[in-house]
Amino acid sequence: PESSQRVYGIPLKYLSLVTLAVQNASLSILMRYSRVSDPEHSYNPASAVLLTEILKASISLYTAYKRTDDNTLNTNREDHLSPLFPKKKKSFLGNLPVKSSSNSNKRRISLSLKDDLRPSETKLKAKILAAQVFSRDSWKLSIPAILYVIQNNLAFVAASNLEVATFQVAYQMKILTTALFSVLLLGRSLSKTKWLSLVFLAIGVGIVQVQSTATPSSQGGIHAGNPVAGFMAVAMACLTSGLAGVYFELVLKGSNVDLWVRNVQLSLFSFPPALLPVLFGKAAQGLSLFERLNLVRNFNGWAYATVLTQVLGGLVTALVIKYSDNILKGFATSISIVISSIASVVLFDFAVTPGFVMGASTVLGSTMIYNKPSAAAAASNSGIPAD
Numbered sequence: 001p002e003s004s005q006r007v008y009g010i011p012l013k014y015l016s017l018v019t020l021a022v023q024n025a026s027l028s029i030l031m032r033y034s035r036v037s038d039p040e041h042s043y044n045p046a047s048a049v050l051l052t053e054i055l056k057a058s059i060s061l062y063t064a065y066k067r068t069d070d071n072t073l074n075t076n077r078e079d080h081l082s083p084l085f086p087k088k089k090k091s092f093l094g095n096l097p098v099k100s101s102s103n104s105n106k107r108r109i110s111l112s113l114k115d116d117l118r119p120s121e122t123k124l125k126a127k128i129l130a131a132q133v134f135s136r137d138s139w140k141l142s143i144p145a146i147l148y149v150i151q152n153n154l155a156f157v158a159a160s161n162l163e164v165a166t167f168q169v170a171y172q173m174k175i176l177t178t179a180l181f182s183v184l185l186l187g188r189s190l191s192k193t194k195w196l197s198l199v200f201l202a203i204g205v206g207i208v209q210v211q212s213t214a215t216p217s218s219q220g221g222i223h224a225g226n227p228v229a230g231f232m233a234v235a236m237a238c239l240t241s242g243l244a245g246v247y248f249e250l251v252l253k254g255s256n257v258d259l260w261v262r263n264v265q266l267s268l269f270s271f272p273p274a275l276l277p278v279l280f281g282k283a284a285q286g287l288s289l290f291e292r293l294n295l296v297r298n299f300n301g302w303a304y305a306t307v308l309t310q311v312l313g314g315l316v317t318a319l320v321i322k323y324s325d326n327i328l329k330g331f332a333t334s335i336s337i338v339i340s341s342i343a344s345v346v347l348f349d350f351a352v353t354p355g356f357v358m359g360a361s362t363v364l365g366s367t368m369i370y371n372k373p374s375a376a377a378a379a380s381n382s383g384i385p386a387d
């Protein structure tokens, strides 16, 4: 099926997982650095979240528009297009050697078009897309949209108050919340081993938390922060992440609406909640309306890099939810802890204490046990999202 899609011969499933691991590690480093590198001219995180949503919406809209072309018009018109009309350029996804074994599954909207309708094709495509985006069930995306906006704002609070590696390890609690909401909302059941590994995951996160609160950063300056506020933000971000992820999966897999149309819907619903703190948040106090709406106010290179990495992360997360499953997604992020811990030692002189090593290995070990496929799952592991 669709999960067998390949880009340059590599299954999209694995490509997206590796990209997510690297993206995850880079994001926590960039986010942290963008917050602490220039404390005098700090930018407004809420603006960064809104800017990210605007960029994601634009990319998703463009992709959805191009795919409307691929999925609907081409399949219907190619047969009777006269040579007068050169073959249309393919979308950027279409240019890649993406192989799909499910061509026959592509939705075909039967359009009785005549060749002389060609000039209005753009209009027609826009209409088809608009009908899909503003479909009756689009409101369902408002729930994950609000949750993701809250999560993304909380991530900035956490990154401002915690060391990179500590933030990464604590953020692994997502696995726990994702599992909880999968059981509650998707009716999944977990084996005893998996529940046990989740308990160890929580213990590991606890160890990291205790040692980092007990030993405040040796250096003031760029390491200063409020660990308690940081951990509370992470805990809340994990709750919203788990619920939003599971809800998005529920909506996405519950219908055959295109992923990119779903992404556009998600972005549209995230605009109002993302705009509110930009207009009325603490950081907006004393600013004129123009200054508030200048989303890149006080942005330095790190801030731009953070936003671009967030955009990439959002799009890859959507692909991972579609082509893989949450179990593999958790594994990808646990690899990123190792990457970012090493980078943190090099970049921020992060002091690796025995407590951190113990907590981090507990988190990694339990993540590995959690991700170890059961005999039954291994036998049926054919790329179809399991669990």
Ligand code: C5P
Pocket (backbone or CB within 6 Å): 056, 148, 149, 151, 152, 174, 241, 242, 245, 248, 263, 266, 313, 314, 315, 317, 318
């Ligand atoms: O790590 P986690 O899965 O919780 O992160 C989800 C991130 O991906 C959030 O920043 C969210 O805004 C983004 N996302 C997205 N589009 C989706 C799903 C998630 O932009 N369809």
